Amino acid sequence: MALKSVGVLADFSLMTQYRSHTLDTLGYMERYLQTFHQTKDIFLEFRTSKSTRAEVNPQDRELWRLMAKQIAQEAHHISAAQRRRQADQNRLQRVNWRADLIQRENPFNFIKIYCLSHFVSHVRRFGSILRYSTEMGELAHKEQIKEGYSRSNKNKLPDRSCRTMAASTPWE
Amino acid sequence: MPILLLALLPVPPKLTGDSGRVDKAQRKTNADAVQAVFDLVLAPLQQVVLEGTVMDCADGKTRRCFPILSARIADHAEHAALHGIGSKSCPKCEVPSKELGGNPRKIYEARDYTLYWEKAQEQESGEAGIAEYFQQVGVKIGHNVFTKLYRPNPVDLHKPDLLHNIYLNRFKHMMEWLEGFLKKHKRQQAFDDAWKEIPPYPGFSVPKRAYREVTQWHGMEMRNLGRCISAVLASAL
Numbered sequence: 172m173a174l175k176s177v178g179v180l181a182d183f184s185l186m187t188q189y190r191s192h193t194l195d196t197l198g199y200m201e202r203y204l205q206t207f208h209q210t211k212d213i214f215l216e217f218r219t220s221k222s223t224r225a226e227v228n229p230q231d232r233e234l235w236r237l238m239a240k241q242i243a244q245e246a247h248h249i250s251a252a253q254r255r256r257q258a259d260q261n262r263l264q265r266v267n268w269r270a271d272l273i274q275r276e277n278p279f280n281f282i283k284i285y286c287l288s289h290f291v292s293h294v295r296r297f298g299s300i301l302r303y304s305t306e307m308g309e310l311a312h313k314e315q316i317k318e319g320y321s322r323s324n325k326n327k328l329p330d331r332s333c334r335t336m337a338a339s340t341p342w343e
Numbered sequence: 344m345p346i347l348l349l350a351l352l353p354v355p356p357k358l359t360g361d362s363g364r365v366d367k368a369q370r371k372t373n374a375d376a377v378q379a380v381f382d383l384v385l386a387p388l389q390q391v392v393l394e395g396t397v398m399d400c401a402d403g404k405t406r407r408c409f410p411i412l413s414a415r416i417a418d419h420a421e422h423a424a425l426h427g428i429g430s431k432s433c434p435k436c437e438v439p440s441k442e443l444g445g446n447p448r449k450i451y452e453a454r455d456y457t458l459y460w461e462k463a464q465e466q467e468s469g470e471a472g473i474a475e476y477f478q479q480v481g482v483k484i485g486h487n488v489f490t491k492l493y494r495p496n497p498v499d500l501h502k503p504d505l506l507h508n509i510y511l512n513r514f515k516h517m518m519e520w521l522e523g524f525l526k527k528h529k530r531q532q533a534f535d536d537a538w539k540e541i542p543p544y545p546g547f548s549v550p551k552r553a554y555r556e557v558t559q560w561h562g563m564e565m566r567n568l569g570r571c572i573s574a575v576l577a578s579a580l
Contacts, residue, residue: 173524174580178573180517184509185569204447211444217523279444282419282431283512288447289435290503303502305416306562311346 176210179203187290187300200291211279215270227272234265350384352377374484377424381488388412392493411494418507426497427459427484434501437480454480456497460490510565518554518568521576531555534579541571 183203186196238261242254249257294300355373358366391410398408415425423430431440436451459477463485466473477485489497525531535553543549548567550557557564 173521174573174576177517177521177576180513181569181573184513187503187505187509188566208444208447214520214524217520217527280431280441281516282433282443283508283516285433285438285443286419286503286508287513289433293503296499297502300503300505303414303416304505305418306506307346308416309506311348316348316351 172210172213176207176213179206179210183207183287190299190301192294192299197291197294200294204287204291227269230272231265231269234268238265350380352380374424374427378484378488381425382491385412385488385492389491389493409494412492412500413495414502415500416502416504418504422501425488426456426501427482427487428454429481429483432481435498440481454498456487456490459485459487506562510562510569511560514565514568514572515560517572525579528580530579534575537575537578541575547571 180203183200186200186203189196238258242257242261245257246254290300297303353376355376356369358369360366388410395407395409397405398410400406415422417425420430422434423432426434428434429440431443432438433443433451434454436453438451442449459480459482462473462476466485473485477483487497489495489500522531525534535555538550538554539552541549547570548563550564550567560568
């Protein structure tokens with residue numbers, strides 16, 4: 172399950188790097204995303220935030236105490252086997268309840284996971300995603316600004332770096 | 344693709360954290376300053392869009408062109424600042440912040456920035472209930488830079504961002520979950536060993552260190568990770 176989830180996520184991101192797409196590849200991308208959302212729950216417990224854990228754990232302990240108390244009360248009129256069965260049942264109930272609570276908080280609520288669902292429609296309208304990456308801008312930041320800065324005499328900086336870069340671009 | 348440096352954005356002063364009121368005012372000033380700079384940068388486009396301008400064409404002729412803004416390439420925080428939305432809202436559609444991790448097939452209403460602009464004007468003239476509406480759709484600034492432009496639809500200016508979205512953010516999150524998962528099933532060592540033993544392949548740089556020894560990840564390394572992760576995981580499990 173975990174392997175599948177990671178696999179589809181990796182496949183999806185490899186596909187976003189394609190330079191051109193066909194209807195088939197877009198279909199694959201949609202399916203990968205769908206599969207990821209179906210299988211992501213395996214990672215649910217590693218994804219919970221501190222605040223959620225802080226809320227869930229005490230409640231879990233409280234429930235455990237209640238259940239233990241109940242069993243202790245009934246201890247003298249049921250047999251050991253029955254007691255064990257009851258304890259197992261309680262444990263299962265607790266695990267389910269805990270998973271439910273975490274599910275309700277939905278720890279996969281973050282913007283970057285949602286943005287992925289716009290990727291396919293973007294390709295349909297504007298073409299390959301690769302050329303809209305910020306990498307180009309980040310690189311330009313390094314080349315133009317940082318190197319421009321180290322070459323300059325550190326006076327009137329913003330003004331100067333804009334001017335020198337505008338003068339040295341191959342554009343003009 | 345030539346890149347022309349037009350302006351450097353102002354770096355806002357740090358928030359003091361002393362009092363909420365001062366910080367709030369400072370945040371407002373910062374947001375206004377960034378919006379004002381972009382107004383200034385995009386101002387020449389406004390006139391040109393209406394009247395057109397004569398440009399050289401590749402075939403040697405000159406043509407009248409109407410250049411319009413077609414994309415804004417930035418990471419999510421920068422998008423949120425200029426679109427005037429909260430950090431947990433999508434610039435493209437009105438998805439509630441509680442449903443971000445939900446079903447990807449579900450389609451939400453696309454954002455209408457002109458409507459926000461109208462609403463912001465109504466709010467200025469004293470209409471009640473607008474603040475609640477803005478909060479509901481995750482809008483912070485009704486008048487943003489892009490609503491002032493004539494042609495482009497602000498929704499289309501937002502572009503998916505591979506570097507931040509996939510390499511740096513999503514792979515990072517995924518590895519965090521995976522680490523927790525491996526720890527639980529005690530397969531960390533197997534994963535590290537498999538990671539170190541990836542054979543060289545054209546167009547692929549072999550990781551030199553075990554996964555847990557790497558402290559900082561760059562975009563390029565994350566891309567490599569995306570290529571080999573499923574195989575490594577499969578052999579580790």
